[in-house]
Amino acid sequence: MKTILTAICFLFLACQSMMAASEPQQQFEKANSLFRQKQYSEAAAIYQQLISEGYHQPELFLNAGNAWYKANRTGMAIYNYEKALFEDPFSKQAAHNLSIANQRVEGYVNDLPLLFFQQWWLQVLQLHTPNGWATGAVIFFWLSIAGIIAILLAPAFRPAVLRWATGVAAFFFLCYLSLSISAFYRSSHTNSSGIVLNAAAKVKSAPDQESRDIFELHEGVKVQVTDSTQEYCKILLPDGKTGWLACAEIKRL
Numbered sequence: 001m002k003t004i005l006t007a008i009c010f011l012f013l014a015c016q017s018m019m020a021a022s023e024p025q026q027q028f029e030k031a032n033s034l035f036r037q038k039q040y041s042e043a044a045a046i047y048q049q050l051i052s053e054g055y056h057q058p059e060l061f062l063n064a065g066n067a068w069y070k071a072n073r074t075g076m077a078i079y080n081y082e083k084a085l086f087e088d089p090f091s092k093q094a095a096h097n098l099s100i101a102n103q104r105v106e107g108y109v110n111d112l113p114l115l116f117f118q119q120w121w122l123q124v125l126q127l128h129t130p131n132g133w134a135t136g137a138v139i140f141f142w143l144s145i146a147g148i149i150a151i152l153l154a155p156a157f158r159p160a161v162l163r164w165a166t167g168v169a170a171f172f173f174l175c176y177l178s179l180s181i182s183a184f185y186r187s188s189h190t191n192s193s194g195i196v197l198n199a200a201a202k203v204k205s206a207p208d209q210e211s212r213d214i215f216e217l218h219e220g221v222k223v224q225v226t227d228s229t230q231e232y233c234k235i236l237l238p239d240g241k242t243g244w245l246a247c248a249e250i251k252r253l
Contacts, residue, residue, distance in 0.1 A: 024050055031063070040070040048076075051083075058088040065097060074104045074220040075197040079251050082195065082222070086253065089122045105220035125183050133180035140173035194233075194250035196221045203243035207232035214243050223250065 031046035044067035050060060065080035081098035084091055102108050128136065147166030196217045204211040207229045217223070223245070227234035233247045 024053070024055060028060070031067070035063070035067055035070075038070075040067045041073075043067040044071055044073070044076070047080075051080075056083075056087060058084045058091055058094065061087065062091070062094050062097070065094070065101070069097070069101055074101055075195050075251070077101045078105070078220045078222070079195040079197075079253065082253055101220065106218040107221060121182070125179060128179075128183070130180060130183035133176055133183050137173055137176035137180050140169050140176055143169040144173050192226075193222060193224050194252040196223060196245070196249060197251050198249045201245055201249045203235065203245050204232070205243065207234070207244045211244070215241065217245070225250065225252070 027046055027050055031043040031050075034040075034043035034046070044064055047060060047064035047067055051064060061080045061084035065077045065084060068074075068080060069077035078098060078101050081094050081101060084094040085098065088094065125133075144166060147162060147169055150162060151166065196219055199219050201217045202213045203215050203217055205214050221237075223235040223237060225233045226236050226242075228247060231246060231248075232244045233250055234242065235245050235250075236242050
């Protein structure tokens with residue numbers, strides 16, 4: 001009897017787990033169906049809800065961007081295309097759609113294109129997550145230490161293959177360490193940029209409501225956040241302009 005109850009409990013938990021796993025897929029398919037029915041705002045809301053729940057697949061960001069674009073929410077569309085490109089920097093579809101969405105942005109200033117070695121570096125970074133690079137660095141570090149200890153403890157037994165293996169492990173340790181630092185830096189500094197969501201946002205000369213307006217930004221403009229107070233963010237544009245904008249008007253990437 002006890003075995004039967006255990007089996008029933010196990011099956012119950014397994015069914016619950018399967019239902020929980022299938023729910024996001026059902027929501028995704030529902031959003032796709034709404035998009036095909038031209039209910040773009042409703043589809044975008046479901047996509048965005050899935051994103052807020054922690055699902056960060058490039059296809060999800062891309063679909064959300066398409067839905068927001070069709071709903072004439074250019075800022076949200078650009079935000080999601082940018083996120084799709086962060087997850088997959090070489091997505092041609094996301095890059096193409098972002099280019100089209102940016103044509104709607106008044107005062108858009110194009111970002112400088114990446115140089116060939118920057119593109120190569122991004123391709124390498126995509127091979128692992130930041131944690132994956134860090135794990136690899138730890139593994140090769142201990143392999144290097146083990147090789148050094150083996151050479152020191154057996155001075156009469158130093159085959160060339162052991163020295164070469166230790167050198168290779170040390171080389172890969174340095175490579176993985178550099179890539180893990182770069183990956184963590186890229187991941188942590190994504191939040192330093194954002195997209196303006198308001199149709200017309202006043203940029204001020206100081207982080208104060210009473211300070212003078214120096215220029216105006218429109219929905220969809222991408223800005224770099226270089227400093228912030230409780231209410232205002234200091235922004236930098238690709239053309240070098242700076243100013244203070246209410247943080248509530250920027251959606252951080």
